[in-house]
Amino acid sequence: MTIRVVVADDQTLVRTGLCGIVDTAPDLTVVGEAATGVQAAELARRERPDVVLMDIQMPDMDGLEATRLITAGSPGSSDVRVLMLTTFDLDEYVYGALRGGASGFLLKDTPPLELLAAIRVIAGGDALLAPGITRRLIKEFAARPATSSLPGPGVLAVITKREREVLMLVAEGLSNSEIAERLHIGPGTAKSHVGHLLTKLDARDRVQLVILAYRTGLVTAT
Template identity: 45%
Template sequence: MIRVLLADDEAMIRAGVRAILAADPEIEVVAEAGDGREAVDLVLAHRPAVALLDIRMPRLDGLAAAAELRRVAPETAVLMLTTFGEDEYIARALSEGAAGFLLKAGDPRELLAGIRAAAEGAAYLSPRIARRVIAELTGGRLTRAAAARDQIAGLTPREREVLALLGAGLSNAQIARRLHLVEGTVKAHVSAILTRLGARNRVQAAIRAYEAGLLDQEAAG
């Protein structure tokens, strides 16, 4: 069972999201919050696998709540849910350690897929958000690609394999099965990769893999 905390200052939005999640027998909403401060307190009380946070909330907004949760409850994955798709929100959400970014206007299946991915330790971006991130990356890709390749060169061959699969959106368990490793070994590789790349989370590491061309190599293989 995937335990989820839902935080949004609009009761109707919470009810709608809760109804979507209730359709999946493997997802349980264990607590609801109407503001960011309450969300942090409830995460500490219930320790859910995933915290689904609205961007704009009173007392403490979703981005500030995500940053605090990264410090006090790093085991809880944070997904940002909002009606706003501006680049500044996307960049800040990812920099604050969010595991994914979803739009309220998106397909309900995206919400379920995002929660499952976050609970499994993977990253998830709404397809519309992913296209914007890739477009931004492509704008300065040559410069970033060179820098990313320099960083990737410091990884071991096995770490590069793990990073390529991480970049393709696989969870630790899926990577373990693909490479015939135990999950604990994959987790250790991911931790080492984040440290070597100076990445705060899996999303940033996945972007680095994209910039370095590892995903192209994985597809070709």
């Protein structure tokens, strides 16, 4: 299947360059371009792409707010995943992107092949974060107070003992194949467990599973 992508960046040259990179891949296609956060949110609603490449700093509405609108379940865009792109490797942007519901975070100087790979894994719901965004950063984010109360461990009552083990390994940043090796199960079984976790815990992707694992106290920062 072709992965449908919207590119949102207020700089024309950057946006054109990103579109060109995406269109070099036979399994990816650009279905829309946006120069503002408002346009990005509207395109996500109208085109329902698989992934939005979202710049953070844009006029009218920044990428963080646009991401919140897209991932909040607005009509037609609730299944759209957002990959944040920025020139700034600053913690506050990462925190804002994660809290806004982004599924990934990359710097704009990421090599083209890595960008294309990130789009594919985000579209498949199997992405965590870019290599430059470490587990330490995730732990710090998860430990920060949120605007709403933290979920209690009771939310995990719906998952099985094995699923709890898988969730802990997801929180360590392990891939499905690494989880399978650690638990001595097949890769397909590991993938099924992760899928069950996403469904039972109403999580969009692995990023939200990691955050939930820390915020419920299942795993703790060390």
